[in-house]
Amino acid sequence: MEQAALGFGALSHETRLTVFRKIMRAGTEGVTAGELAEHAGVTPSNLSAHLTVLTHSGLIKVRRDGRRRIYTPIVxxxxxxxxxxxxxxxxxxxxxxxxxxxxxxxxxxx
Amino acid sequence: MEQAALGFGALSHETRLTVFRKIMRAGTEGVTAGELAEHAGVTPSNLSAHLTVLTHSGLIKVRRDGRRRIYTPIVxxxxxxxxxxxxxxxxxxxxxxxxxxxxxxxxxxx
DNA sequence: CTGCTATTTCAAGGTTTTTTGAAACGGATC
DNA sequence: GATCCGTTTCAAAAAACCTTGAAATAGCAG
Known part of the structure; x- marks a missing residue:
């Protein structure tokens, strides 16, 4: 219940929903924060805040690749x-x- | 998109999620505000605020029956x-x- | 090491949501 | 019509959430 509410909360913001969908589509390969920021049309800093929410909801996860971070769904x-x-x-x-x-x-x- | 974000927002609060599920289960027959308040363990006034959010999200609707209001899902x-x-x-x-x-x-x- | 890139963190501020309790409303009953 | 019931509305306070821009971190290249 609590988990579900958290998940829905993560998807309840248009920017996050946009970002989430892009990550879903990217699948295992993932997307970098930079690509996501551009795709969603927001500043890196703002994007980062939204990614934190999404990550805390348990719907996505990050991995590092050099100086970039790659986000993937937790299917x-x-x-x-x-x-x-x-x-x-x-x-x-x-x-x-x-x-x-x-x-x-x-x-x-x- | 916007609609979906609204819908997810409506489900992003534990009280509302509880209420929503009860309404879903009740189906066409519906549930009164009073029953929902008791089920969720909140004051009528608080419940009413949450029902407003759910209603505005388009996921549920109300009808009147005498002095009570009956909430049903918009399947x-x-x-x-x-x-x-x-x-x-x-x-x-x-x-x-x-x-x-x-x-x-x-x-x-x- | 210096500088550059990708990204996050931080603190501040603004905005929106949530919670409360009191008051209002409309229907039913006496 | 006085009163009771079920419910909503209202206004105010409290809490949560978003956005910003500046500064920090960490990797990489020269």
């Missing part, structure tokens, strides 16, 4: 968040999400 | 939010969400 955590929402959606609305339960068994490590 | 909007998250999750991670795309065709009116 498992994202899957948990999706599952959380989907469960609410489906308990009581089975027609809407009939096939989703299988989703829970299909997670992969991150 | 379609919730489905959109799920879809949004799921799309991010799946673009680039097809193994994780392989069966989810069909979800998008299975929405129902609310």
């Amino acid at each position: 498992d955590a994202v899957a948990d968040l999706v599952t959380f929402l989907v469960e609410d959606c489906c308990n009581g609305h089975p027609d809407v999400c009939a096939q989703l339960p299988s989703f829970q068994q299909r997670r992969q490590a991150s | 379609d909007a919730v489905a959109d939010l799920v879809t949004f998250l799921v799309e991010d999750c799946c673009n680039g991670h097809p193994d994780v969400c392989a069966q989810l795309p069909s979800f998008q065709q299975r929405r129902q009116a609310s």
Whole structure:
């Protein structure tokens, strides 16, 4: 619950949502902070603050590569968040999400 | 995007998440504000503020029944939010969400 | 070492959210 | 119509969040 609220909070800001999506799309390879700042059109400093929020929410992680930092998704955590929402959606609305339960068994490590 | 950020924002608070889930589970029948306040363990006044946020996010709606107000989910909007998250999750991670795309065709009116 | 690049940290300030309790409102009951 | 109920509205205080720009850190290249 607390974790889910944190996750949703991380996605509740347009800049962060933009950044998060870019990171998701980049997958395992990841994206540098610089690329993210440019993509989102914000200052490095501001971006850094948002990345901190996203990181603390557990949805993404960083690794270093020389002087740059590369951000990657924690797919498992994202899957948990999706599952959380989907469960609410489906308990009581089975027609809407009939096939989703299988989703829970299909997670992969991150 | 903006809509999604709003939706996530609405779910980013524990009280609201609790309330939202109860409303989801109640489905078409709905729940009264009083029941929600008790369930969440907050004052009516505080609850009302949170319900306003949820309502403005477009995830739930109210109807009146005598002196009480009954809150129900807007399933379609919730489905959109799920879809949004799921799309991010799946673009680039097809193994994780392989069966989810069909979800998008299975929405129902609310 | 010096300087340059990529990025974060810090502190300050501003803005938005959240919480409170009191008061208002509209419907139902007497 | 007086009163009670369920709920919202309001205003004020408290807390959380965002943005900024300047300074710090850390790696790399000359």
